[in-house]
Every structure is written in structure tokens, then in C-alpha cells.
Amino acid sequence: MYVSMSSLIIVLFFALTGITLNHPEWSFGGKEVQRKYEGTISKDALTDEKVDWLKVVEQLRLEHPIRGAASDMRIDAGEGSLSFKAPGFDAECFFKIDTGKYELTTRVQGLVGLMNDLHRGRDSGTSWMWLIDLSGVILTFIALTGLGIMFYLKKSRKATFILCVVGVAVFGFLVMAAVR
Numbered sequence: 001m002y003v004s005m006s007s008l009i010i011v012l013f014f015a016l017t018g019i020t021l022n023h024p025e026w027s028f029g030g031k032e033v034q035r036k037y038e039g040t041i042s043k044d045a046l047t048d049e050k051v052d053w054l055k056v057v058e059q060l061r062l063e064h065p066i067r068g069a070a071s072d073m074r075i076d077a078g079e080g081s082l083s084f085k086a087p088g089f090d091a092e093c094f095f096k097i098d099t100g101k102y103e104l105t106t107r108v109q110g111l112v113g114l115m116n117d118l119h120r121g122r123d124s125g126t127s128w129m130w131l132i133d134l135s136g137v138i139l140t141f142i143a144l145t146g147l148g149i150m151f152y153l154k155k156s157r158k159a160t161f162i163l164c165v166v167g168v169a170v171f172g173f174l175v176m177a178a179v180r
Contacts, residue, residue, distance in 0.1 A: 007142060010135045017119035020112050033108045037064050041100040049097060051080050056095075060084075064104055066091050068123060085123040088114030 045055035057070045068086025078098060084091040088109040095102035109117070118124055121132050150160040 007135070007138050011139065013115075014119060014135070017115045021116050021119060024116075031110060032113065035106050035108075037104040037106070039063060039102055039104070041095055041102055043100060046080075046095075046097050046100050049075065049078075051075060051097065053082070056080075056082070056093075060093060060102075060104065064091075064106070066104075066106065069125075087117035087122060087124050087128075090123075 041056055042059060045052045045059065051073075053070070053073050060066055066084050068084045068089055068091075070082055070084055072081065072083040074081050075097065078096060079094060080097055081092065081094045083093075088111075089107070091104060091106040093102055093104045118128065121129050147160070147164070150156050
């Protein structure tokens with residue numbers, strides 16, 4: 001009973017974000033905000049087609065409102081680029097290696113976008129992925145024990161069986177309709 005009660009918050013979260021994922025046009029006033037920044041990367045981070053990525057990342061974090069993990073670090077034809085990704089946030093930086101001049105674009109989603117990214121587990125890190133897995137295990141346990149109890153009770157066994165068959169058939173029909 002207490003496990004079920006505590007997991008209701010998880011069910012509520014995934015239920016609401018499932019609806020908002022299905023209707024991305026519903027922003028609830030949380031539109032994406034895009035900002036552009038310009039600057040110069042310090043000379044000690046850029047030398048002869050080599051980039052000290054740690055210095056670049058730390059400078060950008062110090063000078064701009066950036067969060068998330070740095071990724072996609074590339075050098076190509078005298079230009080470098082990198083990205084930052086977190087739930088509800090992403091940023092891209094492009095810079096010239098010879099001059100250090102950069103352009104940084106950040107995109108911050110509203111609360112709904114943040115929650116949708118958490119629902120998907122997108123750019124949310126290992127601990128959140130474990131929470132999603134644990135939630136799935138708990139909800140599976142609750143569903144199976146609920147079915148087990150319903151099948152165990154003699155008075156409700158027939159109705160439970162019929163409703164299970166109908167539920168599986170309706171679900172199967174909806175899956176087949178969705179993949180056509």
C-alpha cells in the first residue's frame with residue numbers, strides 16, 4: 001500500500017508529461033527562449049589547430065549561462081564547435097581557431113519542455129536514467145501484484161479475466177492502428 005502511494009507521484013509525472021509530449025503545441029506560456037552571444041576565446045586555449053577543450057568549456061561556463069554536459073567537440077578547417085545539452089536546454093558554440101572569435105547560441109525551453117525532456121530521459125544523466133528504470137520496475141511490480149490479487153479473489157476472477165482479454169485486445173488494436 002505504501003509503495004503504491006509513494007509511486008503515485010511518479011505515475012502523475014509520467015501521465016502528465018505523456019500528455020504534453022503528445023501535444024507539443026500546448027506550451028502553457030513556456031515558449032523556447034533563444035539567445036545569441038559573441039566573444040573571444042582566450043589565446044592560451046587555442047594553439048596551432050589544437051584546442052584545450054577544458055579551458056574553452058570553463059571560459060564559456062564562466063561568461064555565459066550554460067549548463068549541461070559539453071559534447072560534440074570538433075575541429076574542421078580552422079573552425080571549432082561544441083555543444084552543451086541538459087534537460088530543457090541546449091547550446092552550440094562555433095569559433096575560429098586563429099582569432100578565437102566565437103558565436104554561442106543558447107535555447108532554453110519552458111517548464112513543459114524541461115519536464116518532457118525528463119520524461120524521455122534526454123540529456124538527463126545516469127542518475128535520472130536509474131530513476132526511470134526504478135520507476136518502471138516499481139510500476140510493473142504494482143501492476144502484477146494488483147492483477148495477482150484480482151485473479152486470486154474467486155469472486156472477481158472471471159471479470160478480471162474478461163477485462164484483461166478486452167484490455168489486451170484494445171491495446172493490440174490501437175498498436176496495429178498506430179503502425180499503419
